[in-house]
Amino acid sequence: MTTSALCERFGIDFPLFAFSHCRDVVAAVTNAGGFGVLGATAFSPEQLDQELTWIDDHVHGKPYGADIIVPAKFEGKGANLSRTQLADRIPDEYRGFVDRLLSEHGIELESAPRLGSTFLTGDTGEELLDVAMAHPIKLIANALGVPPDYMIEAGRERGVPVAALVGAKEHAVKQVAAGVDLIVAQGTEAGGHCGEVTTLVLIPEVIQAIDGAVPVLAAGGIVTGRQMAASVALGADGAWTGSVWLTTEEAETAPHTVQKMLAATSRDTVRSAGRTGKPSRQLVSDWTDAWAPHADGHPTLPLPLQSMLSEPVLRRIDALADQGHPGAKELATYFVGQGVGLMTKVKPARHVVLEFIEDYLAAAQRLGSSLPE
Amino acid sequence: MTTSALCERFGIDFPLFAFSHCRDVVAAVTNAGGFGVLGATAFSPEQLDQELTWIDDHVHGKPYGADIIVPAKFEGKGANLSRTQLADRIPDEYRGFVDRLLSEHGIELESAPRLGSTFLTGDTGEELLDVAMAHPIKLIANALGVPPDYMIEAGRERGVPVAALVGAKEHAVKQVAAGVDLIVAQGTEAGGHCGEVTTLVLIPEVIQAIDGAVPVLAAGGIVTGRQMAASVALGADGAWTGSVWLTTEEAETAPHTVQKMLAATSRDTVRSAGRTGKPSRQLVSDWTDAWAPHADGHPTLPLPLQSMLSEPVLRRIDALADQGHPGAKELATYFVGQGVGLMTKVKPARHVVLEFIEDYLAAAQRLGSSLPE
Numbered sequence: 159m160t161t162s163a164l165c166e167r168f169g170i171d172f173p174l175f176a177f178s179h180c181r182d183v184v185a186a187v188t189n190a191g192g193f194g195v196l197g198a199t200a201f202s203p204e205q206l207d208q209e210l211t212w213i214d215d216h217v218h219g220k221p222y223g224a225d226i227i228v229p230a231k232f233e234g235k236g237a238n239l240s241r242t243q244l245a246d247r248i249p250d251e252y253r254g255f256v257d258r259l260l261s262e263h264g265i266e267l268e269s270a271p272r273l274g275s276t277f278l279t280g281d282t283g284e285e286l287l288d289v290a291m292a293h294p295i296k297l298i299a300n301a302l303g304v305p306p307d308y309m310i311e312a313g314r315e316r317g318v319p320v321a322a323l324v325g326a327k328e329h330a331v332k333q334v335a336a337g338v339d340l341i342v343a344q345g346t347e348a349g350g351h352c353g354e355v356t357t358l359v360l361i362p363e364v365i366q367a368i369d370g371a372v373p374v375l376a377a378g379g380i381v382t383g384r385q386m387a388a389s390v391a392l393g394a395d396g397a398w399t400g401s402v403w404l405t406t407e408e409a410e411t412a413p414h415t416v417q418k419m420l421a422a423t424s425r426d427t428v429r430s431a432g433r434t435g436k437p438s439r440q441l442v443s444d445w446t447d448a449w450a451p452h453a454d455g456h457p458t459l460p461l462p463l464q465s466m467l468s469e470p471v472l473r474r475i476d477a478l479a480d481q482g483h484p485g486a487k488e489l490a491t492y493f494v495g496q497g498v499g500l501m502t503k504v505k506p507a508r509h510v511v512l513e514f515i516e517d518y519l520a521a522a523q524r525l526g527s528s529l530p531e
Numbered sequence: 532m533t534t535s536a537l538c539e540r541f542g543i544d545f546p547l548f549a550f551s552h553c554r555d556v557v558a559a560v561t562n563a564g565g566f567g568v569l570g571a572t573a574f575s576p577e578q579l580d581q582e583l584t585w586i587d588d589h590v591h592g593k594p595y596g597a598d599i600i601v602p603a604k605f606e607g608k609g610a611n612l613s614r615t616q617l618a619d620r621i622p623d624e625y626r627g628f629v630d631r632l633l634s635e636h637g638i639e640l641e642s643a644p645r646l647g648s649t650f651l652t653g654d655t656g657e658e659l660l661d662v663a664m665a666h667p668i669k670l671i672a673n674a675l676g677v678p679p680d681y682m683i684e685a686g687r688e689r690g691v692p693v694a695a696l697v698g699a700k701e702h703a704v705k706q707v708a709a710g711v712d713l714i715v716a717q718g719t720e721a722g723g724h725c726g727e728v729t730t731l732v733l734i735p736e737v738i739q740a741i742d743g744a745v746p747v748l749a750a751g752g753i754v755t756g757r758q759m760a761a762s763v764a765l766g767a768d769g770a771w772t773g774s775v776w777l778t779t780e781e782a783e784t785a786p787h788t789v790q791k792m793l794a795a796t797s798r799d800t801v802r803s804a805g806r807t808g809k810p811s812r813q814l815v816s817d818w819t820d821a822w823a824p825h826a827d828g829h830p831t832l833p834l835p836l837q838s839m840l841s842e843p844v845l846r847r848i849d850a851l852a853d854q855g856h857p858g859a860k861e862l863a864t865y866f867v868g869q870g871v872g873l874m875t876k877v878k879p880a881r882h883v884v885l886e887f888i889e890d891y892l893a894a895a896q897r898l899g900s901s902l903p904e
Contacts, residue, residue, distance in 0.1 A: 161901040326798060327872070347729040355797040356720040356729040358761060359752040359869040363797055366873070379732040388731060388761035390901050391894040424728040424736055425699060453826045496732040499700070500739070521764040522898045528534035528763050529895055 173396025325353025345378025383517025546769025698726025718751025756890025
């Protein structure tokens with residue numbers, strides 16, 4: 159496929175896909191000629207329905223998608239456990255470790271909630287998918303592992319392409335065999351869950367491995383049009399982005415986190431299992447240090463237990479950090495890729511899209527005029 | 532600068548720089564229109580003189596360069612220690628650990644040499660530089676840290692540009708302030724010493740940080756023309772490569788290592804301090820596992836002690852692995868980047884250059900024809 163064929167297939171002007179948990183970003187990117195994708199996993203089915211209805215009202219038929227994380231493996235999968243039953247699987251020693259960590263940072267133990275995250279608990283995926291499919295979505299994505307059969311079947315039935323994120327060529331081959339319609343090949347520089355291979359190496363490896371079976375979007379570290387152009391030079395059909403939208407005007411990122419991101423260089427992120435139990439890239443902080451895989455770091459729990467332990471605490475930390483609590487500021491972290499080093503200013507999402515296009519064109523021009531005569 | 536200005540400045544047809552310890556590769560790349568750079572650090576001054584004389588005889592005035600590693604910091608620096616005195620600083624416990632590791636792999640202790648590497652011992656840099664400067668080299672590079680003043684001064688005096696490798700934008704700014712003429716910005720996917728930032732993020736960061744003060748070559752994971760084209764789209768003036776030459780017909784890479792590389796995917800490398808004491812990317816093996824930074828790994832020594840401990844042993848391991856020794860095969864490793872996943876065939880170095888050009892042109896064409904109308 160080519161970028162223009164991809165644009166035609168998805169009904170867009172520019173093959174820039176934007177993943178965001180914020181409906182305003184999704185709508186802004188879609189309305190600017192790109193393709194917004196709502197990260198749906200943190201919502202309840204009712205909330206998701208509201209968010210998608212709002213998007214429908216704001217994009218006037220322009221295309222957008224939804225991303226639901228349905229991990230292939232997670233603790234208690236298939237056992238139909240209640241959240242309380244799952245929470246009981248978190249060892250007391252882990253809770254004690256978190257309490258001590260908070261206490262060392264001057265955070266009162268009684269203020270730390272013990273439970274309550276719906277993030278990555280796995281079993282809500284099918285319900286969320288049903289809600290999403292009741293809206294005119296033009297893409298459904300699964301950000302972790304091979305999409306479950308029900309997702310691929312639902313996509314087939316409704317004519318909605320199914321995308322999957324991969325961090326290794328072997329995974330891309332598996333995903334294509336499972337029937338996905340679009341591969342997002344995501345390098346280690348990406349925010350959130352990622353593998354170890356960099357985007358510059360992964361894209362040509364994946365493209366070679368799947369040999370044109372489905373289109374490939376490049377992801378990982380892409381926050382500018384020149385990086386998107388580089389990805390197309392590598393053979394990708396477009397780009398999948400996430401981090402760059404976190405510092406847009408529309409994003410609901412915690413204010414102190416936005417400040418941390420604007421000040422961060424590319425060396426201020428780390429691939430850590432401390433948030434979800436699987437390696438994901440985020441801002442380095444005292445939280446990620448505490449769960450580091452070195453001799454002094456604490457081991458982590460499997461999906462979704464680590465999230466159930468960490469998310470409520472990290473939300474409390476964010477709230478305290480926004481109030482200026484010094485210990486909370488040291489602990490606060492959020493998913494973001496190495497591209498954070500190039501994110502230095504808060505901008506409207508629409509401007510980010512326009513800058514991407516301009517920068518992409520300049521990069522294409524630069525490469526074109528570099529040709530040996 | 533532009534790629535064509537860089538080509539004019541260095542007298543080359545195509546801005547592909549090839550680092551190799553093998554004079555045949557250096558000459559082949561230079562003769563094919565690129566720019567060969569001989570890795571000089573492993574040679575004695577007499578050997579280096581012979582190698583460069585051979586190159587002079589084979590490139591007929593075409594441009595080439597030399598790379599000398601002069602680390603800014605190393606154990607015993609300035610103390611004018613003999614190699615024996617330096618070797619005395621290697622704790623017995625470390626030698627015992629290596630002996631046990633070899634023994635676990637069925638390698639006789641008495642066959643393991645204890646000493647003898649000249650690699651990275653630091654103090655020979657100035658002598659090697661004098662030898663190189665007596666030849667018509669067109670570039671002198673320092674692959675680790677800021678080049679010493681004597682290197683920058685010698686370059687100025689003789690009109691030979693000085694290049695420095697960096698893995699972070701802050702280092703690029705320092706290098707430019709120190710007076711280097713060319714920055715090689717090398718991503719974490721690179722073979723050998725590398726930082727943590729990926730090429731796709733590092734190149735735009737470095738270019739922005741030094742703001743056109745000197746040209747920038749992209750390095751790290753680049754083993755194909757499309758990746759080189761991507762680097763130029765990112766704003767680089769050309770590419771610096773190393774790994775891709777290790778599996779050329781001319782290279783002197785150990786045969787079993789060539790086989791490992793041809794079979795490796797991009798996930799078969801690791802950034803390990805187990806070889807030199809500083810993190811460098813290489814094939815993952817039982818040797819790199821033994822020195823991994825996790826709870827079970829052994830700590831490493833500073834430069835140049837870790838090399839003095841490891842290099843003689845690893846050479847012995849290579850020799851045994853080439854004889855088919857199973858334990859030695861498990862231990863054997865060599866510097867190589869993640870691009871190894873795209874290296875699947877032994878080819879003449881000249882063919883690699885020609886394929887780079889062809890693939891570069893195709894990538895530029897692909898990007899050019901992707902432009903939104």
